[in-house]
Amino acid sequence: GQVDAHIDINPAEPIATISPEIYSHFIEHLGGVIYDGVWVGENSKIANVDGIRKDFIDTMKAVQVPVLRWPGGCFADSYDWRDGIGPRDKRPARAGFWKQQDSNQYGLHEFMRTCRAIGCKPYLAANLRTQPARDFYQEIEYCNAPAGDIPSNSAAPAMPDALASQRAANGDREPFNVDLWGVGNESWGCGGNLTPEEYAAEFRRFTAWTPSYSEVPLRLVAVGPNGDDVDWTSRLFKALYGNPERRHLWGLSIHYYTSGSPTKFAAGDALAFNDAEFYDLLTRGSLMDKVITDHWTAMGSAVSSSLSKGQPTVKFVVDEWGAWYGKGTELAPEYNLSQQSTMRDALLTGITFDIFQRHADKVAVAAVAQSINCIHSLMLAQGDKFCVTPTFHVFQMYLPHRGAQSIRAEFTAPSIPNPMGDTASQVGGNSYIGQLPPVKSLAGLSGSSSIKGKALTLTVVNPHLTRPMTTEIAVRGARVASAKGTVLAEKDVHAHNDFAHPDAVKPSTIATLNPSGGKLTHTFPPASVTSLEITLM
Numbered sequence: 001g002q003v004d005a006h007i008d009i010n011p012a013e014p015i016a017t018i019s020p021e022i023y024s025h026f027i028e029h030l031g032g033v034i035y036d037g038v039w040v041g042e043n044s045k046i047a048n049v050d051g052i053r054k055d056f057i058d059t060m061k062a063v064q065v066p067v068l069r070w071p072g073g074c075f076a077d078s079y080d081w082r083d084g085i086g087p088r089d090k091r092p093a094r095a096g097f098w099k100q101q102d103s104n105q106y107g108l109h110e111f112m113r114t115c116r117a118i119g120c121k122p123y124l125a126a127n128l129r130t131q132p133a134r135d136f137y138q139e140i141e142y143c144n145a146p147a148g149d150i151p152s153n154s155a156a157p158a159m160p161d162a163l164a165s166q167r168a169a170n171g172d173r174e175p176f177n178v179d180l181w182g183v184g185n186e187s188w189g190c191g192g193n194l195t196p197e198e199y200a201a202e203f204r205r206f207t208a209w210t211p212s213y214s215e216v217p218l219r220l221v222a223v224g225p226n227g228d229d230v231d232w233t234s235r236l237f238k239a240l241y242g243n244p245e246r247r248h249l250w251g252l253s254i255h256y257y258t259s260g261s262p263t264k265f266a267a268g269d270a271l272a273f274n275d276a277e278f279y280d281l282l283t284r285g286s287l288m289d290k291v292i293t294d295h296w297t298a299m300g301s302a303v304s305s306s307l308s309k310g311q312p313t314v315k316f317v318v319d320e321w322g323a324w325y326g327k328g329t330e331l332a333p334e335y336n337l338s339q340q341s342t343m344r345d346a347l348l349t350g351i352t353f354d355i356f357q358r359h360a361d362k363v364a365v366a367a368v369a370q371s372i373n374c375i376h377s378l379m380l381a382q383g384d385k386f387c388v389t390p391t392f393h394v395f396q397m398y399l400p401h402r403g404a405q406s407i408r409a410e411f412t413a414p415s416i417p418n419p420m421g422d423t424a425s426q427v428g429g430n431s432y433i434g435q436l437p438p439v440k441s442l443a444g445l446s447g448s449s450s451i452k453g454k455a456l457t458l459t460v461v462n463p464h465l466t467r468p469m470t471t472e473i474a475v476r477g478a479r480v481a482s483a484k485g486t487v488l489a490e491k492d493v494h495a496h497n498d499f500a501h502p503d504a505v506k507p508s509t510i511a512t513l514n515p516s517g518g519k520l521t522h523t524f525p526p527a528s529v530t531s532l533e534i535t536l537m
């Protein structure tokens, strides 16, 4: 029969181990993310575990969330972590960044409880804009210092004021052991409107000394670019690496959102879009690949020109990504940014994970923005109503890649012209940044592959709205014994789940595929994400 495309997998070209942390998550005090999404309260009629929505926990467990970032986002830079500790009825209400009064019922201890219930690690975003460095290092101490005995009736010296003792008195004797810390958030925008040089100075000051506990070496993450703003990264690295003494830096954050409109940020409709808008969104979403390689190059040259040491050891933490649409599909007005999610967003999820996996040597952590009731969510919840989005299924389908060795795979397929390729493209991660040249075409088939022992995982996105892609899949130096898998495909890419139809979009199983002559031939349906488990002979 006719073959439309080829995938040539080469196990002899390993890229790197895929960090399980690239499938991480982000939740912020914004709209209905925390209040109602995550936190319903211990006395709620909604099923909960110590106040945390049970459906949220179960769903996060189902995708084996490795790391959860909190409390923002922009919210973090006007948040005082002390407001969210201690007896809940004594906590102050405060104006939050997103024009919402925050009751502070959900704070550090509730967040840590959430992480424990999910079985994931915490990632805290520290406030750099409105608090001094002291609050940062004291938050680290509060989280990580071991608690001494708090004597009740002995003569031993008590240190009730020690931050660890306060933590114990607030219910958590065991240290939280938080190793991943974001030093500010979007400091080029809501986090302070700083220049890269100004931020570098702040970063050095905040990180010059932090309390250290031997079990928890800190992984400090610097604020990186807004989308493809290479100027930020080059100047930041020159400023940081110009002084080799001052590099307490583990990761560089990247925020890259794909707007639903090519010309305006956070625009377009989550549910109503035409074919041209569909292809255009996926084309601009695919620029995540360029964002990663551009910044890798920028980091490398800034480091080698100042220190002559070649590639940096710093890896990327893509801690905000997703498709961001305009208003119109929110659950209710107070659920700010709780946009709907369709098959289009599931395809973008697959494309994005494949990019991270192909760049397993560069991306250490990535967090989708955000888990529930927000931009590129896996879940929608309102009161006792709950559903997962198509994106949830893609997270599940990509599980076999975690911790596997990413290996090079060549995809050969006719590319799809972007019908809006002449329109100026808003490539920035946020509205602050200028325009980049329009992007003319989208890969006809894209994906990635990884291997663990004799088990090979291949994930593939066919973004074509109508064309099935019959593809010959070959593994160099090996013969395929068999394959099976899962596919998420819909005839109508507007398909989505809602409270009344929670299973409208769900994956189906691909029964065992048999190779011929050691190669597989498989047809990827239009508008589909496929995950294949290939067994080699």
Ligand code: AHR
Pocket: 028, 072, 073, 074, 075, 185, 186, 320, 369, 370, 375, 430
């Ligand atoms: O995820 C929503 C917002 O997008 C975050 O608060 C901010 O960091 C980004 O601009």
